[in-house]
Amino acid sequence: MEAETYSRHIFIFPFQWDYIEKRGYASYNERTDIKKFDKLFSAVSPLKRQYFEIGASEERYNEYTYFHPFARRALFGTKENPSVYHYELSDTQGSYNISVKIDGVSTTYSLQLEKIAVSVFDTGVGTVAYFLRNDKHTSFEDILRINDSGRRIYPQYMAKGDRLAAKNSFLADRIYGSLGVLDFDDDFRQFEEDISHTNIFLPPDHIRQVFGYNKMDRTEDDGCQKFVFHQESERKDIIRISPVMDDRMFFITYYHSPYYAKKLRSKPKNFRRKREYNIYEEGRFGDLWFRYIFGDRGDKTVANTSVQREDVRRTTYARWSGEGTLFGLTKDSLVGISGWELMGDHITTMYYQMATLSLVQRSTILRFSNEIASITQLILDKKTKRKTEKQVKELYGNYIRFLNETYFREVTPQIQGIEMYDMLQSNMNIEKDAKALDEEMGELFNYTTLEEQGVLNKTANLYLPITLLVGFLGINTFVEKGCITRFFNIGDPCPSTWGLLGGDIITLIVFAICLYFPIRHYFKYRK
Incomplete structure (x- = not known):
């Protein structure tokens, strides 16, 4: 008999990738050649490319038909889709163990690691997702600790005399486990050594091994790896991986709790001082809900009741709260709580795809902004100024493709999906950032157009007297x-x-x- 599942977790690491074909500046298209990524990744990673097929799977049918046809092309790595590549490694015996310090004592949370999935997009971004199942730890506090410590990939801060002081508040004491041929173990001791400002990103073992590293390989490139994490390690025919977020991975969690579902159904609202509040906005459950949404392992990260209530209302999707189901969506998380067990399947399929698409949109917008900054530096350099025209046109063409093929205002005809997608877009500031990017891209393109016009004017001014001279001489020449x-x-x-x-x-x-x-x-x- 299969053990009862108390929670489902997905930790998502969004990244930017650059294919390095040669030293020096390379164009956007050269650095985002997805076929080159596939060649190198398939050669070194234990994950294998998977093509999306529905086949006899009811779950995959539901997941695929949930989205609009135009959104499916941006999400599912089918054989016909040249823009999205998908890789997986799964095993029924996988494990993901999170050791957490609680009052100085280490406690280990053991979860089943069902699969690791990598999705790569031809915009030069991608995601690594860890799918976890919890059938041992039942309390709300357990779920909060799993979320906060399980998604951390490096120390948020360092204390004087204790570089790993973050282990007492955020960082896991140790993350270890296995999946198939992967056998990872990391206690973050690499941060006790000297750190260069050019090598600040030291990914943990469970991320390194996805990109072909062995358990004993150093984080720094030793000249043999096909994937590196630092710019100074670049050489011909490798790919550099760069993080998009901070020390936290994006997390998706479903907590199956008939107890809290009953509380939502039986007492949906509180009345205080003639004002009406929902049960999840204040009180003990309100505090737990806030910590759940924002991934707080310890105390809630707010000390103002009005601010807490405002944040909860902004990030809570409460359409089905009267039936005991509640969702929360922020720029870093998508969480749900319910007494309906099948909701876990929805969160790990349709809602996972929705969150992935939003992360890809956000990551691509950030990437385009970085590309604009790099091209601007080339423009300011007189030696490379005239070389940027092609790069600007190329980047602008890819930006138009992004708007048409990846950036959507709506991805599903389902009303619940429409509303949740809108919340993700709003809380990730995607629409606002996309508008700002559009202005940046327009200004850069207009500047390049003016520069080209200036060159044409100079050419015309140069040839005008020559033309007049030839005309004056006429056939007399x-x-x-x-x-x-x-x-x-x-x-x-x-x-x-x-x-x-x-x-x-x-x-x-x-x-x-x-x-x-x-x-x-x-x-x-x-x-």
């Missing part, structure tokens, strides 16, 4: 006895003399000038 006249057999079909006249000399000078500047421009600015 080709005088009857000139060598150019004879070369083209103008006039006498049997020339006997080839003397250079003044008109011939002027014509040759004009031809030389007309050829000199385009040739000079080509050799000066070619790659």
